[in-house]
Amino acid sequence: MGTPEPVTSPLARSGPAEKPVMLIVDDEPGPRESLRIVFKDRFRCVTATSGREGIEYARAQTVDAAIIDVKMPDITGVDVLRELKEIDPDIVCIMLTGYETIETAQAAVRYGAADYLNKPFDVFSVRQSVGKCMKRRQERLAAEESLRVLEQTNEQLAGELAQLNRAVEAGVIPPASCTR
DSSP: OOOOOOOOOGGGOOOTTSOOEEEEEOSSHHHHHHHHHHHTTTSEEEEESSHHHHHHHHHHSOOSEEEEESOOSSSOHHHHHHHHHHHOTTOEEEEEESSOOHHHHHHHHHTTOSEEEESSOOHHHHHHHHHHHHHHHHHHHHHHHHHHHHHHHHHHHHHHHHHHHHHHHTTSSOGGGGOO
16 A cells, blocks of 8 residues: 555545545455556545555545455455444445355445445446445535535524524614514
């Protein structure tokens, strides 16, 4: 894994020129590098050769999306998924496996995987999955930001209304001047 670069939160990004960060966690160099090549145009791709390495990176840097191999020698991809979601519930996590089982699929869903794809992966399918998941993520983050702004505005208006009511009660402002 390369030297970590400082990354800001998705809402605090400096502008459209900054790419989102994709963490690719796979112990096999072939799929790991293929995914890096597939997504390097749209993401700043960071690769990890083990589950623990991927978790370490996510603890130190902001990650927007992760593609995680289910079967790795140190810890399972489901364990990586669970840890990444504890670090940041907004990370889009897509599981990738050559060893699909009902149990791992159910665990992936339980811990918040956005998708569960099979190896060998089809480039079109994985790009489509990541695109849909990132779009949903951006919409959710934008909605959360809008809600935050609306709550702030509501608090501000409530404060102004309380101040106006106090002025009316104190006789500073006649009640008729408060209506339009």
